[in-house]
Amino acid sequence: MSAKYREFSGLNLPAFEAEILAQWSEKQAFEKSVSLREGATPFVFYEGPPSANGMPGIHHVISRTLKDLVCRYKTMKGFQVKRKGGWDTHGLPIELGVEKELGITKEDIGKKISVEEYNQKCREAVLRYKDKWDDITRKMGYWVDLNDPYITYHNEYIETVWWLLSELYKKGLLYESVSIQPYSPAAGTGLSSHELNQPGTYKDVKDTSAVAMFKAIRNEKSEFLFKAIETGGSIDHTQIFDLKQMLEAKPQTSDTFFLAWTTTPWTLPSNLGLTVGPNIDYVLVETYNPYLHVPVNVILAKQLLNKYFDLTGIDINSIKTGLKLVSHLDTKKISKWKILAEFKGKDIEGCEYEQLIPYEANSPKVIEEITPGAKPFRVLVDSFVTTEDGTGIVHTAPAFGADDFKVGKKYGIGILTMVDRQGKFVDGLGEFSNRYVKNYKDDPNYVDVNVDIAVKLKKENRAFKVEKYEHSYPHCWRTDKPILYYPLDAWFIKTTAIKDRMVELNKTINWKPKSTGEGRFGNWLENMVDWNLSRSRFWGTPLPIWKSEDETEEKCIGSIEELNSEIRKAAEVLGGETNKHYLHEGILDLHKPYVDEIILVSASGKPMKRVPDLIDVWFDSGAMPYAQWGLPDTSSNQFGPLSAENFFKYHEASKTPPSEGLGEAVFPADFIAEGVDQTRGWFYTLHAIAALVFDSVAYKTCVSNGLVLDKNGNKMSKRLGNVVDPFKTIETFGADATRWYLITNASPWDNMKFDLDGIKEVQRKFFGTLYNTYQFFSLYANVDGFAFKEKYIPLKDRSEIDRWILSSLNTVVKKANEYMDDYEPTQAGRVIEDFVDSHLSNWYVRLCRRRFWKGEYEQDKICAYQTLYECLETLTRLIAPISPFFSDYLFQNLNAITKRFDAASVHHVSYPSIDETQNPPTGGRGAIEESLEERMQLAQDASSLILSLRKKVNIKVRQPLQKVLIPALNASMKKQLQQIEELIKAEVNVKEIEYPDPGNTIISKKIKPNFVALGKKLGPKMKAVSAALAQFTQEDIVLFEKEGQYNLSIDGEPVILQIAEVEISSEDIPGWTVANKGSLTVALDITVTPELEAEGNAREFVNRIQKIRKDSGFELTDRVEVRVKAANGLKDSLAQFKDYICAEILADKLEFVPEIQDGTEIEINDVSLNVIVLKKG
């Protein structure tokens, strides 16, 4: 007895997976899947490092499934795919976690706890959940090398990061500058955007807001405004409501003011500019100061007139120059005003104005000292200005706003910081000097300086409107005090210098979906600003820059070796205690506080200290393509000093043998995948560093997956308690079902609503069906001892249905390859799913069941086995990337018997491709026969229609019927139908099929236009022709078909229709029971003759006996004897089909007896009878 295919008692995916996991680790299946491809073309994949100080979630499972399936697929396609794992270990979340755990705050660092201890705690916390991550990685079937991961806090990693920074430094792309950052005066520290996004930081507060009046200076630029005032505006007579008043109008003053609104009056002493929108409409308005009632002329955005002026009854868009109104008294808004001129923002660019609040501290002299050459107090133009609030003119204090800073820099207006780091005004600001701009000290007697400033402005005819304004403003999450935006020193990477190159390189990247790359990412690149690297933290990569105290000299370190040599040099030059702890072994840890203890020496012999900043952790992860390998050994010096050009060459050369090393084989990546939230994170930092240092893309294809939401479409969060535990999910449903669900439910880049019921469905529907099909196969294959020992039977010798399922299979193979190559696993999975369900299981297996259990083990049966086996085996390989466990399980169970592959795992074999060696008898490529697939579809449709008819008239399938009519619309359709006639007949239990020819008159026909063809030809006449066709009689249609064309008259114009321009289908066959679908029509003869009824009875009888056999527990092959006590009518039916019955039920004897003891009572078509079935022997 030969070995048998394993059979199972039930589908238990988690149990199968546990078995496979044990096997994988025992056989080192992953390692082997890589080593087996030694020497093959590499497919480069980068693992985006997760942070292991939090638990993995279900959203990690989707992106990792995506990564895994692509890597597995590429491996099966013959590439060598190395997957080095990695961990992101620096950054604020880790610091915060440690602080929470120790119950300390940032202020305590260096006091209650030393930096050394603190960083030690961080180091310990960093991989806290590593075992959980390793566990989920294993259980979800993610093959990645966890034994040798890159870890961002390791010295070798940091060293490479330093080297990259030093390369940037050498290129002049690393510079120090001020930037405007959120700053908490109360806490005395800058805040990160992350900190600003803590819940509760944005609060609604009421602030004193002021519309300040900046007095315009008359000069060339502003001359047109003053001209307008003198002439009283260019009068538009059609708009004059009151001609008398208009003529009387004389400008009472030439004083003209730009109106600018602020919610932070304390920034006004630092004002250096006014910004307007280039295409915003502004107006010059003659009016009066509402507080002092003195005449003034003011400039503001036209759209915002109604905020200050009474516009009752006026459409703002119809306001024209010259329009004056004196109206409604009952309003808080100003009712006396007149438009003198209208212009665009860009028209007043460069206009100058008088400083609003001049003191010694902000005098032009001081400005010149701080920023030599600055030209302040001008009107600037920038697109960030809106007309949502205020006046459409933005008071610009470069020190206290990012936009202000940017535009200020563009125009060179200088910078004034009239507030110190404690949050109080500096000296030299008169009565405001040394006053806190907000109540940072919880002073109960605090007087709001903003109010005083507003009062001063009011008195001086410099305030147009002052009011309390409620808005949301960010607060420091630790002190609860309002933050302010403050200029702080920071180090930047000049990404803007190579913006165009980055945009260009981006165009070569294959983004999935395209919109992420072109839209979100492309846009981000277009609007890029320089990368602010600085962070004032403790646990992170230190910026390797040392500076002399007078800031005239600095040095950027690019390697440990360089640092150590500089350490020694400084000790020699500076002497004393300098670096004495680092002379012996050099530096052992590149973190704080050690690096900060090191003093270097400048070229001129001055001591230099490290600038205290750490770098943005995103630089860490973006440096991963290089830092994961560390700096190469350059001692051979065969390529010269280390550079971007030879970085990987050295790596390659330093490995033995060199061919196995790292060359082009590691950079750039062929493929990366992460969540779409990484677009401006990892995707960007990878791209930026690669472009800056290596002038290359970092990845050729980037797949970004969407969010995983809960089943109601809400974001998963611990707070809402709707997070899905990936461990539990996988334990309950299996990794395969979870993976399959995640991939096929929606395109990975769409947000997906995660629903456990969906996994259940996948499990039942897809895996259940596949499992059943395998069970079915193994059941009979074991009986017959099929082990694929026989020669492969060529297609031409196989039956129609075998060729059909193989053709379908190959079509699926073809599509799956195309979709996988296109990074569309969702489509691939759906195609496979559909094949398993509607083709393999519900048609092939169902129709072929008999072939497996009936008859001897000869040609046809072997064909059936070979066919089904090929389908199953191919499927296991097709689904292997998406469902790595079950596929391997089935594959191994199949292969264990047939040994068709010399491989321990499905992941070591090749992905199926079309079998070009097969030549189907009717032509086609590989095993694909399109016409065969087409006619099988016809058969399925026809059968489905006939079954629906039987259902309609309530005649069960077991009752044979005589005839079916299927009108063939043309000769080829008839031929197609004839070839599948036997199939249909068997499927629907009908004795004959007739195909009335097109010319027949039995069938009534329907005609409708072929819209695609006719629409182009007829255009507007389409409707009329459509209506005319609907009126056609049967005779008209027959005539049309005979003539091949038809003359119509539409609106008196002749229209000639060709036969190809209409679609004719059969609709009805009078006197028959008819159904149709598309162009297919079937008509069923539902007459049950006595002869047919007898046969129906016989079939019913067979069915009942089979059930008895099964209930009695007989083996499939047991022979039986049957005795029946039956009524006469039934007895005749049975006797008539005795041979048939005996053959079906494996009976050697069928006796009719008058009486039966202990028989089984059965019922056939409402007639009872009694039978006894005895096993022979």
Place this chain on the structure above:
RNA sequence: AGAUCCGUAGCUCAGCCUGGUUAGAGCACUACACUGAUAAUGUAGGGGUCAGCAGUUCAAAUCUGCUCGGGUCUACCA
């Protein structure tokens, strides 16, 4: 505020790029059937203003514009 994705049956999704006249599938529900794949399967049925409005067109779920709703990222502003 900007960018981007999404909105089709109770639920999950096709269809949209390339417009064509009965808008599909699965799940769920109901009824029926099948019974040597049986914790499986088939058939039928109900269920839709294709988010809304406007436009282009002989024809719009499909193309264009706007609006609304949801998500995400970035920014945070006088």
